[in-house]
Amino acid sequence: MLDALMKIFGKKEQSGKIARDRLKVVLIHDRANISPEVMDNLKNDIIKVISNYMEINQTDMEISLANDDDSVALVANIPVARMKHDKGNH
């Protein structure tokens, strides 16, 4: 009876909707799971591009995927040793 009243007044959240919302979030994380090999390739490519413009400290460089509640970000921490000024020369 109480359940029925709650339904009429729209108090109870439908479990199908909860399932959908939880699935959407978990799949963002699942789909962002890339292999260490791909991650390494990505890292090397980033180094290549950035090295055209600045000297970077490759050993201290960190790159990872960070999961937020409902999104995924590529986070890179790249220590810069020195800027290059001969930009046209690469």
Next chain:
Amino acid sequence: MSEIYVITSGKGGVGKTTTTANLGVGLAMRGKKVVLVDTDTGLRNLDLLLGLENRIMYDLIDVTEGRVPYKKALVRHKKYDSLFLLPTSQVKDKMAVNPEQLITLCNELRKEFDYILIDCPAGIEQGFKTAIAAADTALVVTMPEISAVRDADKIIGELGRADKENIKLIVNRIRPQMVENGDMLDMEDIDDILSLECIGQVPDDIKVVTSTNKGEPCITMDDSQAGTAYRNIVGRMCGEDIPFMTFEKEGFWTRLKHVFRK
């Protein structure tokens, strides 16, 4: 021109084998020449669902290891004589067959059959990789349930990595009353999440259990809703444009009927 389908899901218990048995019988009922290949080595069940468990002499491993030609291992269905089962071994494991062996076998089967349906084991390991290797089309079976949809998503990713582009979705065990009440993922949710062409929507039906008990797939039963849904899938596989059925909901009259039946 023959077509090779793999029936897969990731998660176990969503109805891969039931789907394989029903679609196989359905295609045979239309006069197509069909072979069902069970690749769930060590956990074979397709023979039971078809009522052929007492007729097995040789199995898939005997064929792939070259002990017998495939024709010797095929079991003809009792009722539909254009339907054959290639059972797998109940004692070996999934490592006993590799993708190349299955591709070679399927190339031979293509010469004789219109449809080759491969029943895939659960999981994403070697057995899965072997089962999908030869397929032209993958039928991904899922249920309107959070873990089944997540696993379907994973499987779709794995199929993509294996360069399987032709993927279709079957949503099994839908409970219309629960969907109506908002207590089950509906087709719109699943479309939205998986964005895959849907070829079948099958309601949860007690006839699936009773027909499995007897070893006669429910597609042969006129009074089974799941049977109708499977017949529609078979039609779509044969290129027909069939709209999705509307499910019989548990309305006032059906509930009243149930009361009187008791």
